[in-house]
Amino acid sequence: xxxxxxVICAAAAAFLTLAGCGKHMAGAARPGQLALGMVTDVGGLxxxxxxxxxxxxxxxxQKSLGANxxxxxxxxxxxxxxxxxxxxxxxLDMIYAIGFLMNKDLDQISKQYPKQHYAIIDAVVDDPNxxxxxxxxxxxxFLAGALAALVxxxxxxxxxxxxxxxxxxxxxxGYIAGAHQIDPSVKxxxxxxxxxxxxxxxxxxxxxxxxxxxxxxxxAAGKAGIGxxxxxxxxxxxxxxxxxxxxxxxxxxxxxxxxxxxxxxAVFDIAQxxxxxxxxxxxxxxxxxxxxxxxxDFKYTRAIIGRAxxxxxxxxxxxxxxxxxxxxxxxxxxxxxxxxxx
Amino acid sequence: MSTGVSLMLTxxxxxxxxxxPIVYAALGGVISxxxxxxxxxxxxxxxxxxxxxxxxxxxxxxxxxxxxxxVFFGAVLGFVLGFAATFxxxxxxxxxxxxxxxALGGAAYGLVLIFNQPxxxxxxxxxxxxxxxxxxxxxxxxxxxxxxxxxxxxxxxIYRTPWGLRIQACGENPRAVTDAGLNPLxxxxxxxxxxxxxxxxxxxxxxICEVNLYSDGMTAGRGFIALAxxxxxxxxxxxxxxxxxxxxxxxxLQYVLQGRISWLPSDAMQAxxxxxxxxxxxxxxxxxxxxxxDGVPY
Numbered sequence: 001x002x003x004x005x006x007v008i009c010a011a012a013a014a015f016l017t018l019a020g021c022g023k024h025m026a027g028a029a030r031p032g033q034l035a036l037g038m039v040t041d042v043g044g045l046x047x048x049x050x051x052x053x054x055x056x057x058x059x060x061x062q063k064s065l066g067a068n069x070x071x072x073x074x075x076x077x078x079x080x081x082x083x084x085x086x087x088x089x090x091x092l093d094m095i096y097a098i099g100f101l102m103n104k105d106l107d108q109i110s111k112q113y114p115k116q117h118y119a120i121i122d123a124v125v126d127d128p129n130x131x132x133x134x135x136x137x138x139x140x141x142f143l144a145g146a147l148a149a150l151v152x153x154x155x156x157x158x159x160x161x162x163x164x165x166x167x168x169x170x171x172x173x174g175y176i177a178g179a180h181q182i183d184p185s186v187k188x189x190x191x192x193x194x195x196x197x198x199x200x201x202x203x204x205x206x207x208x209x210x211x212x213x214x215x216x217x218x219x220a221a222g223k224a225g226i227g228x229x230x231x232x233x234x235x236x237x238x239x240x241x242x243x244x245x246x247x248x249x250x251x252x253x254x255x256x257x258x259x260x261x262x263x264x265x266a267v268f269d270i271a272q273x274x275x276x277x278x279x280x281x282x283x284x285x286x287x288x289x290x291x292x293x294x295x296x297d298f299k300y301t302r303a304i305i306g307r308a309x310x311x312x313x314x315x316x317x318x319x320x321x322x323x324x325x326x327x328x329x330x331x332x333x334x335x336x337x338x339x340x341x342x
Numbered sequence: 343m344s345t346g347v348s349l350m351l352t353x354x355x356x357x358x359x360x361x362x363p364i365v366y367a368a369l370g371g372v373i374s375x376x377x378x379x380x381x382x383x384x385x386x387x388x389x390x391x392x393x394x395x396x397x398x399x400x401x402x403x404x405x406x407x408x409x410x411x412x413v414f415f416g417a418v419l420g421f422v423l424g425f426a427a428t429f430x431x432x433x434x435x436x437x438x439x440x441x442x443x444x445a446l447g448g449a450a451y452g453l454v455l456i457f458n459q460p461x462x463x464x465x466x467x468x469x470x471x472x473x474x475x476x477x478x479x480x481x482x483x484x485x486x487x488x489x490x491x492x493x494x495x496x497x498x499x500i501y502r503t504p505w506g507l508r509i510q511a512c513g514e515n516p517r518a519v520t521d522a523g524l525n526p527l528x529x530x531x532x533x534x535x536x537x538x539x540x541x542x543x544x545x546x547x548x549x550i551c552e553v554n555l556y557s558d559g560m561t562a563g564r565g566f567i568a569l570a571x572x573x574x575x576x577x578x579x580x581x582x583x584x585x586x587x588x589x590x591x592x593x594x595l596q597y598v599l600q601g602r603i604s605w606l607p608s609d610a611m612q613a614x615x616x617x618x619x620x621x622x623x624x625x626x627x628x629x630x631x632x633x634x635x636d637g638v639p640y
Contacts, residue, residue, distance in 0.1 A: 044558055046461025073460065075559060164608050191600045194612035197559055200552045204356055208597050211352045213345055223462060223557055230553060
């Protein structure tokens, strides 16, 4: 019996590890063809959010630059290194590491393959052969928070994060500060799914937040956010704010807006620069000014939000661009941050 | 309704919803282990059920057809495991792990093949999404009731029918079944098929009832939690059902408590259901007895 228990535990562990390594391979590149590789993060393709945005950029490079593309999916953090190594062995023109969580693994791999070019999204890896692209998520989230505070009828909004990691804290902190910029007395609940993949968990946590009194939930949770958007469909006077990709059309009129992060643009721009043999700067920062982050154009919710509120949010956007408001990016910053008098 | 009452109700309904898939898989585990086959493949059978339910709902537009497909494909994997574990005498653990990997890989490949998009399926029609009670859908309510009926039915079957007693005998002493003129291998095979059907139903609940899509890895170890529930429930249908609800309760509790206890980080809170499982099983070591021939090929 004891022996069997050990075998069962080992089987469970083996299964959960081997469950990784999804592949989505294309054939080899022709000579002279731009060859691009991508390793996705744990949320995976089909998240209608972060990874899909990166994938769109890659598909765009395939279409307009004639690139050959290869994607390896990561189901857990232990897949990053094997996936990055597998692509590095193919000597591609550029390998994208999609996601903050990959920074340490990429740092290691990029030193092992000094001639290979890499790009990492959402983290900074300080190696000569790595281009880093980060986004000012706190700025876009600040606008989302301000909008939520303006639209909320219950004076109570919420944030639903994927994993509690520093990158996601930028979303959370920016959102809270944005809400407090409009009204410091607005209550903001925070919950974490603990995963970017658990769609059911995202849906049920959103339900818990709505039942707790919040009427707007900002879901920054990758694929799990799809669940939150589903939870809002059957509720009156409640909204979700989407993230990374434009998710407004997933539930027209119920997704107030999406805090879009143009990972696709970053991916495409880097591919184009490689093809044109342009030098790439080590660290690219995408913010509100260059539309690297921002809210959508409220296609379905314009009437619900109202013209005055939209103008107010737009004014705040201008103030961030001009430097009058600088949204906090860490919990420490938020603790000392005060709403800016305009 | 005050917030406190609303949260208690949320906790209650969430407990029910989170328990359902584990209940079905655990009942599947009970019948299989009672017949003497350890079903490590529950996880894979849930995956097969979840994925095929979405495919057939998408194909026919009817989630009922999807549900039936989920049961069917769970049973098919049950047949594969059962056949390997009985007539071919393959090691049950190895065969079960194989089932898990095949199901997960097959579903991931099927997404690309059928829906032409990796990672997650498009959204399909949900099983009776209307509201019967304020916080759970009609479909979920129906599946909760059906789960209880299954527990009731399985309990009656195992203890009150001749076939149930014969299956119990397969798990305790298969030679005695042979001596009585029956084929224990065939009884084991039938039991594992039923086990797969139940796990498939649990998987279908995850994909077309709780949400409305299949996403890679959505079973998230529930098959293994169900195995723990089988042991915690001492290999009885009602025991396993109770254990599944116990685990479901802790999963729901972490959702509701998160953010309310400020000094406890969310990661610690998320570990709650797994800690509960660990302590429950650890507390039982040496005090429960598996069917004597459980896991032993005949």
